[in-house]
Amino acid sequence: MEVQVKRSLVVPPPPRETEETPLTVFELVAPTYHVTVLFAFSPPNPTTRALLDALSATLPHFPLLTARLDRRGARRRPFFVTGRGGAGALVVEAEVSSDLADHLPLAPSPELARLHPPVNTDAPTPHVLLVQINRFACGGLVVASSAHHQAADGFSMSTFFHAWTDAVRRNGAPLLDRPVPYGPGALSPRRPPRCEFEHRGKEFLPHDGVTSRQGQGADTGAVRIDPSEVANVLLHYPSEFVAELKRRAQGKYTTFETVSAHVWKKITAVRGLDAGARTSVNVSVNGRARLGTGTVPNGFFGNLIINASSGATARELTTGTLADAAALIRAGIRAVDRRYFQSFIDFGALHVDGGRDEEEPLQQANVDEPGVLSPDVDSDSWLHLELHRLDMGLGGRLAGILPAKVPEDGVVVVMPSLRKSGGVEVFVALWEKHANELTSIAYTMD
Known part of the structure; x- marks a missing residue:
């Protein structure tokens, strides 16, 4: 080019x-x-x-x-x-x-x-x-x-x-x-603010500075590679394939939950984790619909995302059913509910907006680090962003959407497909050895 x-x-x-x-x-x-x-x-x-x-x-x-x-x-x-x-x-x-x-x-x-x-x-x-x-x-x-x-x-x-x-x-x-x-x-804490959940150790490091992340952050023996060894691949799952996955997951779960569960299981399989090793899928949850306009105004611009985490051992995940994995993802997402978001806003009012951060600096608990092999998957949904409806007029059409190069191992993005066969596109960033194996099993069903 x-x-x-x-x-x-x-x-x-x-x-x-x-x-x-x-x-x-x-x-x-x-x-x-x-x-x-x-x-x-x-x-x-x-x-x-x-x-x-x-x-x-x-x-x-x-x-x-x-x-x-x-x-x-x-x-x-x-x-x-x-x-x-x-x-x-x-x-x-x-x-x-x-x-x-x-x-x-x-x-x-x-x-x-x-x-x-x-x-x-x-x-x-x-x-x-x-x-x-x-x-x-x-x-x-x-x-x-x-x-x-x-x-x-x-x-x-x-x-x-x-x-x-x-x-x-x-x-x-x-x-x-x-x-x-x-x-x-633009964010409205309660008066007085009150934290119903512990956010130090989850979103922020606890006072002792030890991260709670189940993946690479908590593993002092993490395997490091050159970020250039992280391959990016795109999997196309046509509508018929997605429908069959949902049928096998008992028809109870959303497209995102079902596809994320399928990809989580496949990535865990190609990584060859020890049977008792823990693996998590971390999902970005949008707080706008959960909080409502009384807390966040319409059109709020910025970040309103909290990660939901669901975990299992490698044995539990790979031997369990697709429905089992989808149920774990759903439970994690639902746990980050309106009360949790409001508690996080109140935490900000108490520890950030009130000026106490000058005395108690806050550090992220979960930091993406290129070149570190992770047992986890970070799955993000673009299915409801309406990006596929972008239109600049004159008769041209949107023909493709794609993230640029991602050097972090375990990143997954689920997007609506623009192909005639419909379905979804799944962008995956994975160590190249695992990525090659993933493409060979990604279309097989358990």
Whole structure:
């Protein structure tokens, strides 16, 4: 793939007064890296000028995406600098000499790194959002978005992508009439705040500094590899395959629960864990529907995610049924309910927003570390983000969605498939030896 960068520019932050917005308690436990996603659109497509005009009109409604993340001071809580003091959003325009059809369906490949600006390197970028617009010889597009996870979770980024494409179809006029709510002030703790659950040792390290993670964090004998040895693969499960999996799981579980259970069992099998070794599946749970507008306003932008964890021994998982594994995942997800989310917000009010973090610095309990082999699986659902409905008008269609290279072992993303056969696409990041074995058994049913 021959990619030629034509120019780079920065969409400036809105000309508002500079403000410092502390990270919320949810953002303090969010991953500290950029997440890159590629969107492929078949021709015909709007002009690059139309995309930029719409982007420039949309970004003022999302102040965190043109902000600057400041981590000054070892004991001071990080904060976003919005308004004139922000870094703006970096935009790269590029041309690709080949036709988009030559690269469809989108699948993990080292050459895809040419389609987005480098992020998560030793030279950190000041930009929260980086976008690369790649125009192919046929008129097709791949739009790559890299957004810092502490600024936005997947649901928030989906809101932004829809606002941007809406503005493209409306000739640069966004549907939004005011900035989206964000920051600690948008979250409502109870009065007085009260913690019903122990969040030190779960989301944050306990006072003794020992992590509670069941996987690599708790295992001092963790196996380390070069991050380049983590392979990314894409599994396509057609609608008929998903339906059969759900039938074998007694028809009681959602597509995400069923597919995650199937992939968890297969990954555990290829890893060859000792029978008594513990393995967990960690699922990102969105708190918006659980909390309601009384606690979080409509349109809240940022992070509102807590991980739900379900565990078993390798023997229990591999010898048990698909329904058994799906039931474990469901139980873990349901345990992170409204009370749990409200307790976490109240924990933030007591230990973060009240200023006590100056005396008691909070550290994440679960930190993704590239190049560490894990017995666990981190499964994320993009099925309800509505990304597959993105539309820039003019008759072109969304032809592919794909995360960029992920160097962490055990990451799974379940996405709706855009192929005619329907179903789901499952993105998996796994040590290459295990990844090769996974592709040979991923379509077999127990």
